[in-house]
Amino acid sequence: METTKAILTPPRDAALRSPPVHPLWLRITHWLNALAALIMMFSGWRIYDASPVFPNLVIPRSLTLGGWLGGALQWHFAAMWLLTLNGGVYLALNVASGRFAAKFFPLSPRGVLRDFVAALRGHLSHADPRQYNSVQKLAYLVVIVDLVVLVLSGLAIWKSVQFPLLRELMGGYDNARVVHFCAMAVMAAFVVVHVTMVALVPRSLLTMLRGR
Amino acid sequence: MKTPDRKIATLDRAAILADARRELDMPSRRLFGKRLLTLGGLSLLTGCSITDDESVNHFLSAVSRLNDRAQAFLFDPNRLAPTYSESQLTRPFPFNAFYGIDDVPEVNGGDYRLKLSGLVTGQRVWTLPELYALPHAEQITRHICVEGWSAIGHWGGTPFAGFLRRVGADTTAKYVGFRCADDYYESIDMPTALHPQTLLTFDYDGERLPAKYGYPMKLRMPTKLGYKNPKHIVEIFVTNTYPGGYWVDQGYNWFGGS
Numbered sequence: 001m002e003t004t005k006a007i008l009t010p011p012r013d014a015a016l017r018s019p020p021v022h023p024l025w026l027r028i029t030h031w032l033n034a035l036a037a038l039i040m041m042f043s044g045w046r047i048y049d050a051s052p053v054f055p056n057l058v059i060p061r062s063l064t065l066g067g068w069l070g071g072a073l074q075w076h077f078a079a080m081w082l083l084t085l086n087g088g089v090y091l092a093l094n095v096a097s098g099r100f101a102a103k104f105f106p107l108s109p110r111g112v113l114r115d116f117v118a119a120l121r122g123h124l125s126h127a128d129p130r131q132y133n134s135v136q137k138l139a140y141l142v143v144i145v146d147l148v149v150l151v152l153s154g155l156a157i158w159k160s161v162q163f164p165l166l167r168e169l170m171g172g173y174d175n176a177r178v179v180h181f182c183a184m185a186v187m188a189a190f191v192v193v194h195v196t197m198v199a200l201v202p203r204s205l206l207t208m209l210r211g212r
Numbered sequence: 213m214k215t216p217d218r219k220i221a222t223l224d225r226a227a228i229l230a231d232a233r234r235e236l237d238m239p240s241r242r243l244f245g246k247r248l249l250t251l252g253g254l255s256l257l258t259g260c261s262i263t264d265d266e267s268v269n270h271f272l273s274a275v276s277r278l279n280d281r282a283q284a285f286l287f288d289p290n291r292l293a294p295t296y297s298e299s300q301l302t303r304p305f306p307f308n309a310f311y312g313i314d315d316v317p318e319v320n321g322g323d324y325r326l327k328l329s330g331l332v333t334g335q336r337v338w339t340l341p342e343l344y345a346l347p348h349a350e351q352i353t354r355h356i357c358v359e360g361w362s363a364i365g366h367w368g369g370t371p372f373a374g375f376l377r378r379v380g381a382d383t384t385a386k387y388v389g390f391r392c393a394d395d396y397y398e399s400i401d402m403p404t405a406l407h408p409q410t411l412l413t414f415d416y417d418g419e420r421l422p423a424k425y426g427y428p429m430k431l432r433m434p435t436k437l438g439y440k441n442p443k444h445i446v447e448i449f450v451t452n453t454y455p456g457g458y459w460v461d462q463g464y465n466w467f468g469g470s
Contacts, residue, residue: 050359069359070463074272077279077465127227160356161293161435161470162286173354173362203227 020211021129026099027208029090036083037147037187039065039075044184046072053181077158084151091144107137126201143190146183153180276465283467289403293434293470296352301417302363305355307424308438309394310458316423317393317444324428330389330449333380340428344414346370346378351411353434355441356470358459367432368415373406381450389455390431393444399455400433400440401467409434437468 022030046064066072094100111134118124119135132140156166156176170176198205206212307313326338349371356362376383383406389399404410413432414421421427426443433441439459449455460466 047360051357051361053360068463070459071272073358073465074276074463078272078275081275125227157360159283159286159470162288162291164291164294167294173356177360 021207022211023097023099024211025093026090027211029086029093030208032082032086033090033147036079036086038191039079040083040150041184041188041191042066043072043075043079047076048181053177080151080154083147087147087151103132104137104141107134107141112138126204129204129207139190139193143187143194146186146190150180150183150187153177153183156180273463276463279465280467283465283469284401284403287401287403287435287467287469289407291435293353293409296354296364298352298366300364301352301366305363305365305416305425306361308357309443310396311394313424315394318423319393319428319444319446321428324446326429326445327447328379328381328449329447330451331382331385332450333382335379340414343370343412343429347374349411350415351409351432351434353409353432355434355438357438358464358468366417367411367413368418369411369413369429369432371408372410372412372431373408375412376405376450385450386452387450387455389449389451390442390445391447391449392442393446396442396444396458397455398440398442398457398460399466400431400436404433404435404469407433407435435469437470439464440468 042063042065045059046061046066047069049059049061049064050069052058064072066075115124115134119133124133124135152166153170153176155163156170157173157180160167160173160176167173167176170179307316309316321340324340326340326343328334328336328338347370348368350366350368352364352366354362354364376388381388383402385402387399388402388405389397391397411432413426413430414428416422416425421429426445429445430443431441431445440457457464457466460468
């Protein structure tokens with residue numbers, strides 16, 4: 001018992017003096033992003049239901065935000081400001097601070113495969129929250145790119161006449177809706193896995209709240 | 213290969229132990245964490261209860277007005293909506309209104325008079341033959357509904373900018389408003405009214421506009437969503453006082469541009 005305590009105590013004290021695992025700006029942008037992305041998703045589901053891209057796939061009303069199409073559109077086009085402005089700050093600070101390069105790279109397919117197998121066998125370490133494993137790196141990069149695709153395809157739908165290049169890039173107005181929906185599905189899958197992982201390693205929630 | 217694995221497993225065990233110990237020390241934090249994690253917490257956001265809140269509605273309406281200004285800023289008066297070929301037409305073109313197809317108003321073309329009011333100095337009453345004699349233009353463009361679906365249609369009529377100038381409209385005014393035979397009403401910004409593709413439409417697919425598509429005329433704007441395109445127009449007015457619109461007054465965004 002004594003030995004365990006001795007091993008555990010010093011790093012904890014050290015942690016209080018050392019810089020936080022997640023800087024304050026990162027924690028703020030993370031939670032604002034979570035709020036904006038979820039509002040976008042729940043209101044987007046109501047908008048989707050007004051004219052489903054896939055007629056056999058309708059999202060239950062009780063899961064949606066906005067009450068009716070007009071309300072959902074108001075939520076969607078309010079949260080878009082939070083998502084894009086906060087997302088812009090997140091990306092700019094990540095690149096400028098060097099956090100992006102330090103946290104997410106290097107990243108190799110071999111590393112992802114190794115860590116993925118280790119995760120499945122329950123052998124993946126979460127001892128150092130400062131260090132993302134390869135699967136985490138990939139997942140976070142995918143969701144960052146996915147959110148960018150969501151914003152761009154959303155812009156192509158919202159302003160298909162004013163942004164012709166974006167519209168053609170998405171394969172036209174109707175196809176932009178398919179892209180937007182698929183990118184949403186990727187984000188929804190990420191949210192499920194992310195929340196599950198946080199439930200399995202609750203300490204990661206605390207570090208995202210307190211920074212340590 | 214075995215050794216690093218075992219080392220990782222050992223480290224993890226210690227970390228999990230530390231986690232468990234901390235959690236047991238702080239039951240309230242554990243509860244907080246659990247509540248935060250539940251999707252049930254997130255689902256509090258959903259349903260219509262939050263949208264019924266007065267202050268939330270007020271905030272969302274204010275953002276919608278901000279979005280009107282953002283869209284006016286993004287609107288390029290010279291940017292044309294894409295046009296399509298005859299073979300890309302959506303057939304049949306969908307009927308869509310705030311009522312069913314059986315309630316489409318029957319307008320008598322012989323008695324019909326288009327009324328102009330507000331900030332106009334020229335001719336204020338127009339018969340259909342007079343309107344049909346105006347310069348003619350055709351377009352095959354995409355109609356985009358606020359619901360998300362879209363359909364390509366073929367419209368014919370007279371360019372609205374030319375018509376506004378002909379009736380001596382004050383084109384420095386802010387709004388052009390419309391009153392319709394089906395009690396629909398709508399209003400648009402002046403830059404969109406003057407857009408080269410904004411068409412006072414009398415024909416659909418080479419035929420007189422049928423009742424279901426808005427006889428005797430609709431305003432066709434490929435730069436705006438479907439609900440902004442009024443049908444069965446009986447009066448057009450130019451004003452600086454915000455006129456609103458049938459759906460807009462219920463919460464749809466006023467600018468409604470695409």
